[in-house]
Amino acid sequence: MDSRLNPHTHPISDAVRKARQAVLSKIEQEQQESLPWYSWPTVEEYRLARRQGSHGFPKPVLNEKATFVNILGRDDHQIELRIIKPETRSARGVWLHFHAGGFAIGSNASYDPYLTELSEALGLTMVSVEYRLAPEHPHPAALNDCVDAALYTLSEEGARALGSSLRVLGGESAGGWLSVSVALALRDEHNIDVESSLGAICSSYGIFDLTYTPSVLSHERSIFLSKEHTEKFTENAFGHVPVAERKSPRLSPLYADLRNLPPAQFLVGTVDPLLDDSIFMAIKWQQAGNDVQLDVVDEGFHAFTLYRFNDTHDEGLERITTFLDGKLM
Template identity: 30%
Template sequence: MNRLFRSVLGLFAAPRLNVREDYAKVRRFQQHVAALSGPRYRPVYRQTAADVGTHRIPVRVFQPKEKRRDEVLLFFHGGGWVTGDIESYTPACATMADLTGCVVASVDYRLAPEHPFPAGLEDCFNVARLVLEDPQRAGIASAANVVLVGDSAGGNLAAAVSLMLRERGHRGASRQVLLYPVTHWDHDPATSPFASVRHHGEDYRLTSMEVQDYFDLYVPDHQQRRNHLVAPLMAPDLSGQPKTLLITAELDLLCDEGEAYGEALAEAGSEVRFHRVDGALHGFIALPRFSRSLREAYEVVNAFLDEDSDEDSTVAGRPGGSSRPGRQDAP
């Protein structure tokens, strides 16, 4: 990437935050922005909840302007497990519904630090379990129509939910879409095994320090961060996982670890499609609908959804590099 392009992109860098001190301010800002756009999106969704014992987990269901598919996208939002909610992600979920033609169900899981690991993950797991075990009750024709989707920390949660469903003996989703997910525990440029952490950990949309701050709030116990339900790349067994679409952003410090997780899934026998969005920053799924990065990503998502989930096809190769035998890039 040339210096001029890098300088221009630097203008879009997020303000540097001390996440551990400022997370409450970030939440208030997100809620304020959502309130400003709320009337535009309110007609397209309805509010419901999943009841787990005495605990209610809010779920917001978005209807597309034109329903073109039977799939229901069960969505876990990003925000470092600390910020973000169904309010702040309403514009992104409305866009997701319209551009895929699918119903989108957004889960309002509990956030750290008030509710550290595994509280938010258990919320996501319980909603997924209920929907997959009794889809008709949720208004879904078949469990095969349920697709797990998550971005950033939400991609981490989607991956972890898939692992939990298999480990606890429940029916799993047949497909998952992981958007620039967190899959590893180490984001220190001095020790991380991933080049993207060193190349992009101080620039643009998300920094290494911010990710480490999020981890401090989500998983205060450093030893527990190597738990595979925190860092899916640490899982000793990745067999039996869903057909996966792995979308990464070229200029994101999480790029390499996301693709490494896809490689690990493929080596364990899962069918994986990769797509790296060139020139994209972390969090592009929340950009306006005219954004090139967002449009490109949804073209790939739609192609993935149109594939027969039961087809016996080859596994995709790592984007941006040479393909191994028997692998191909996402359509």
């Protein structure tokens, strides 16, 4: 196997670069004028404002055709799965989706436009997990919910209810961490051959070292995610774990045994504190003998695929679509 990892980058013109940078500066300035989630009286008040589209937040755009399945997870916890099916083509499988939000905010209904775009472009049924959030439910609650959802989608009952079988694990930010961590838990704790059971993993701008990579520690900007935001999210969900123990593979998958895993795509932008996490994980994924694709989007910011602020959104979706079209034959 070729030991070199060649990132997939698309050259952009100076004009495109300047346009992207202008958008970044505008977003950064606007976000400096808003309170981060950890400065609100409670995180639940912040979540409610986002759900309702109040306090300056845009009202979420929902896919009115989304349906739901509720499953029973461990500890008798009910887990809601939000289902978006392609309308213009038959589904060729299920993408089990783990939403962004730093393990503290967001929901399975937060990103309907994005999931609808992916569903139509890929011909996949998007099944997004409403996992429990911190600080009310610190680690491992979110991971347990997502593993239980994966076990359900892998079951005959799940395939019947969802209309097709599980092909992809994927998510963004915290969901990127969950995508990899769920695959490892299925392999190590449930003896599932994930290499043959899954078609691919799509992890976008995830965190893989909870003691932080150099790009986090040296990051100076604040565009959806800053160094301080990263640290606040981590402490909120994993603060009960001593720092000395956070390099455990169950917490920081960069240090896990990565052998016998499915093909994976790690997608990230150059203006993201978690840039190194994707780069380092892609290298480790390949070193373990797995198929991997590293996509680095020039001037891409954290969450660039989730919001259509500029053309990085379309580029990110094109990267995902091209990767999966090559894996889900």
